[in-house]
Amino acid sequence: MNIYVLGLLFITLCLSQAKVIKEESDTCRELLSDELIKEIGSYENVRDEILNYVIEGEFKGKTYDELAKFVDKFGARPSGTEVLENSIDYMIELTRAEDINDIVTEELEVPQWTRGEERITMLEPRVKSISLLGLGRSVSTPPEGITAEVVVISDFLELENSPEEDIKGKIVIYDPVYTTYGETGVYRTQGASRAAAKGAVASLVRSITPFSINSPHTGAQTYNENVTKIPTAAITLEDVDLIRRITKRGERVVLKIEMTSSYDTKISRNTIIDLKGREKPESLVIVSGHIDSWDVGQGAMDDGGGIFVSWAAPVILKRLNLQPRRTVRTILWTAEELGLIGAYAYEEKHRDENHNINFIMESDEGTFAPLGLAVAGNQQARCIIAEILKLFKSINASTLIEDDSPGSDIAVITNTGIPGASLHNANERYFWFHHTEGDTMNVEDEHELDLGAAFWTTVAYIIADISIDIPR
Numbered sequence: 001m002n003i004y005v006l007g008l009l010f011i012t013l014c015l016s017q018a019k020v021i022k023e024e025s026d027t028c029r030e031l032l033s034d035e036l037i038k039e040i041g042s043y044e045n046v047r048d049e050i051l052n053y054v055i056e057g058e059f060k061g062k063t064y065d066e067l068a069k070f071v072d073k074f075g076a077r078p079s080g081t082e083v084l085e086n087s088i089d090y091m092i093e094l095t096r097a098e099d100i101n102d103i104v105t106e107e108l109e110v111p112q113w114t115r116g117e118e119r120i121t122m123l124e125p126r127v128k129s130i131s132l133l134g135l136g137r138s139v140s141t142p143p144e145g146i147t148a149e150v151v152v153i154s155d156f157l158e159l160e161n162s163p164e165e166d167i168k169g170k171i172v173i174y175d176p177v178y179t180t181y182g183e184t185g186v187y188r189t190q191g192a193s194r195a196a197a198k199g200a201v202a203s204l205v206r207s208i209t210p211f212s213i214n215s216p217h218t219g220a221q222t223y224n225e226n227v228t229k230i231p232t233a234a235i236t237l238e239d240v241d242l243i244r245r246i247t248k249r250g251e252r253v254v255l256k257i258e259m260t261s262s263y264d265t266k267i268s269r270n271t272i273i274d275l276k277g278r279e280k281p282e283s284l285v286i287v288s289g290h291i292d293s294w295d296v297g298q299g300a301m302d303d304g305g306g307i308f309v310s311w312a313a314p315v316i317l318k319r320l321n322l323q324p325r326r327t328v329r330t331i332l333w334t335a336e337e338l339g340l341i342g343a344y345a346y347e348e349k350h351r352d353e354n355h356n357i358n359f360i361m362e363s364d365e366g367t368f369a370p371l372g373l374a375v376a377g378n379q380q381a382r383c384i385i386a387e388i389l390k391l392f393k394s395i396n397a398s399t400l401i402e403d404d405s406p407g408s409d410i411a412v413i414t415n416t417g418i419p420g421a422s423l424h425n426a427n428e429r430y431f432w433f434h435h436t437e438g439d440t441m442n443v444e445d446e447h448e449l450d451l452g453a454a455f456w457t458t459v460a461y462i463i464a465d466i467s468i469d470i471p472r
């Protein structure tokens with residue numbers, strides 16, 4: 001993108017944002033009573049107390065330190081492993097040490113996909129090793145590997161329009177233009193089965209990221225029923241660009257893919273930590289993140305940061321003797337990475353009491369500097385949250401983004417009509433590290449984690465304490 005296009009885009013964005021804010025404030029003025037606006041404003045003292053305690057006081061640096069201890073001790077925590085279960089036990093002990101004892105775990109069956117040996121060698125037009133990461137649930141290649149010519153495909157339309165003989169027996173490489181994670185991610189999650197349906201013997205995908213230093217990004221994928229399961233992996237932006245350049249010149253590219261993996265199921269646990277409400281303990285304001293991670297990297301960013309800002313909420317409130325009207329519940333979801341398994345199990349188990357969820361929050365898109373919330377809910381619910389967010393102008397976290405399906409795990413619950421939000425943060429670099437060996441503590445920043453923990457805790461407290469429920 002050149003600078004002129006960027007400039008235009010910036011102006012357009014500013015104009016459209018200004019419009020949204022103006023319309024929103026007009027509508028909200030009609031929907032919120034003066035008393036409610038006054039009541040929300042009266043939380044400025046609590047806000048100051050929490051922000052000071054976390055950003056400058058006794059809790060300063062604590063979220064980062066605890067996250068680092070956790071990440072250094074356990075490293076990657078893939079679904080189905082003993083290390084994940086040990087990390088869950090550790091979080092329970094860490095919480096008990098804060099004298100918070102309303103902790104339960106709920107067992108569920110989770111997938112365990114284990115990566116084995118993985119190697120791709122370009123054989124033609126020259127011998128070169130290609131970095132890869134197999135995608136979740138990928139099957140193995142035969143022991144002798146798969147050796148075939150590649151065909152580079154830009155999008156599913158091109159795949160569908162390709163004559164079958166162009167795809168049959170080949171290795172399909174998806175080379176989509178990165179727009180957003182959600183939009184581009186379909187080439188990773190559905191690419192293998194779509195290619196197999198046209199006779200491909202394996203599929204590779206350009207890593208789902210806008211930026212690369214030659215590192216592959218793994219992620220979940222699912223096979224359709226009734227289609228041959230073909231091996232599938234992500235390769236780097238650099239290698240996809242190389243292969244596309246070569247094939248564009250009319251030269252043949254031949255790859256040899258060797259991959260092994262195994263699949264099993266195990267028992268894991270969702271972890272539920274309650275700071276009971278003083279008046280309506282059955283009514284819940286949930287803060288959450290997922291404790292499992294991919295097998296590469298350390299799961300510091302995805303989603304170590306999310307679980308630690310969510311863990312910090314009841315801990316900070318307990319330490320400050322702030323007991324809200326409703327219960328603040330922290331949930332550490334298990335087995336998110338292989339398909340939101342923990343969230344689906346929780347939703348199913350608690351479906352009969354879901355009227356008790358007043359508001360549900362999730363942090364799983366980075367814990368960089370907080371900017372506000374991405375909120376699902378009706379207009380009145382969004383107006384209440386927007387009014388609460390006005391209290392965070394001093395830390396630049398007052399932005400409300402309308403998002404009908406925020407977060408990943410909590411979307412399972414907000415999609416049933418329950419209002420909720422995910423943490424909106426300065427995460428422009430999030431997908432640079434996402435699902436790679438680069439997801440380490442070096443991505444995390446001590447001060448930004450303090451801001452995030454303080455913001456998350458204060459928002460949860462206010463929603464849990466105000467006189468009215470968040471409407472649905």
Ligand SMILES: [Zn+2]
Pocket residue numbers: 290302303336364
């Ligand atoms: Zn995540």
